Amino acid sequence: MAAEQIAYTVKEFAPAVPGWLNKGDNAWQMTASTLVGIQSMPGLVILYASIVKKKWAVNSAFMALYAFAAVLICWVLLCYRMAFGDELLPFWGKGAPALGQKYLLGRAKVPESKHRGYNDVDDITEPLYPMATLVYFQFTFAAITLILLAGSVLGRMNIRAWMAFVPLWLIFSYTVGAFSLWGGGFLYHWGVIDYSGGYVIHLSSGIAGLTAAYWVGPRLKCDRERFPPNNVLLMLAGAGLLWMGWSGFNGGAPYAANIDASIAVLNTNVCAATSLLIWTSLDVVFFGKPSVVGAVQGMMTGLACITPGAGLVQSWAAIVMGMLSGSIPWVSMMVLHKKCSLLQKA
Incomplete structure (x- = not known):
């Protein structure tokens, strides 16, 4: 003993x-x-x-x-x-x-x-x-x-x-x-x-x-x-790695395996999925068909949007943030970009 x-x-x-x-x-x-x-x-x-x-x-x-x-x-x-x-x-x-x-x-x-x-x-x-x-x-x-x-x-x-x-x-x-x-x-x-x-x-x-x-x-x-x-297939593979890796991005921010990390991981994925679906829906409504590139763009705007507050907001707010991140950038890229000569030169 x-x-x-x-x-x-x-x-x-x-x-x-x-x-x-x-x-x-x-x-x-x-x-x-x-x-x-x-x-x-x-x-x-x-x-x-x-x-x-x-x-x-x-x-x-x-x-x-x-x-x-x-x-x-x-x-x-x-x-x-x-x-x-x-x-x-x-x-x-x-x-x-x-x-x-x-x-x-x-x-x-x-x-x-x-x-x-x-x-x-x-x-x-x-x-x-x-x-x-x-x-x-x-x-x-x-x-x-x-x-x-x-x-x-x-x-x-x-x-x-x-x-x-x-x-x-x-x-x-x-x-x-x-x-x-x-x-x-x-x-x-x-x-x-x-x-x-x-x-x-x-x-x-x-x-x-x-x-x-x-x-x-x-x-x-x-x-x-x-x-x-x-x-396109490799683009989706790269986008998938980016999305899944974001769980570590936001889940690691609390510096511990705690409840903040758990809610951050969930909110990250909820916001990204919502943003992707909103962007894709707008493509269908206004252009008559979905876009794979658009879906990836919607995913990325959702991931970027949730990052500053992933472990701080409630999950219903993550859905709202996803709706905004899937629509506002869509308008800027699909509408404002075509009307602004400065953006067209970029």
Whole structure:
């Protein structure tokens, strides 16, 4: 009996199993990280390669593949601690490597240093898993942000220009938004809530993509007039990976395997399904037939819409959000786009 107690004590306090480690939370967070990673690679790699014209397929896929690898190296060498480390400026953290064993095996902490939160109350989350898990989870968010941005310049940007753009935008743009909202910056102090990246990821990549598309310039007129996907089945496969991976995207945001994660996963799928059905219904009503590309677009707008509040809203609200995300973007793309000369040049 005494021998069993000694063995249990040694196991409990061994370096591989510290007392604060919750194996369930750690397993879920690593699973969520993998799901988000699958959204990018192979999800968006396949989606981008198949949704563009055949002549752009390889370049589009490689842009996503390169971004995934480049972001990871930049993230562990410098950018993680710029986004979540000690404060350098109200909108930026102090850059430093996140590679040391002592650092990575310590208990995770968000924000990493002590900050005063909303209403001047200490507000630090300490998940029950090591920093290595958190660093990788946040990397997958950073990577998909760049890859989503790439969607705005498919068929426009040279791969060499993209290779230079990725680390520069990550360092000088993404880390600013991440630190300001999630890392203890000025928006964090103001009490701004971004559940899982509606601002840090989707808003930033959307605005950056629009800006990049404007400065890079429009595609050729013949390409703008007809832009069919080169492989519809692969497009659906990529879209499916993106949708299923979003369960990790929003389900991992609470940093634990808890009830918030459960409701976030359900709301994510409810909103995406509603948005897809609304978009498809509008296609049938106004054009007489459904569109596979339209269904994918509706799915993506629904996923983006629910992200800022996936674990915060009730499920009936997720349906309402899906109705809005399936209709408002449809009007902007199918009606306003045809009437606005500026949008037609994009």
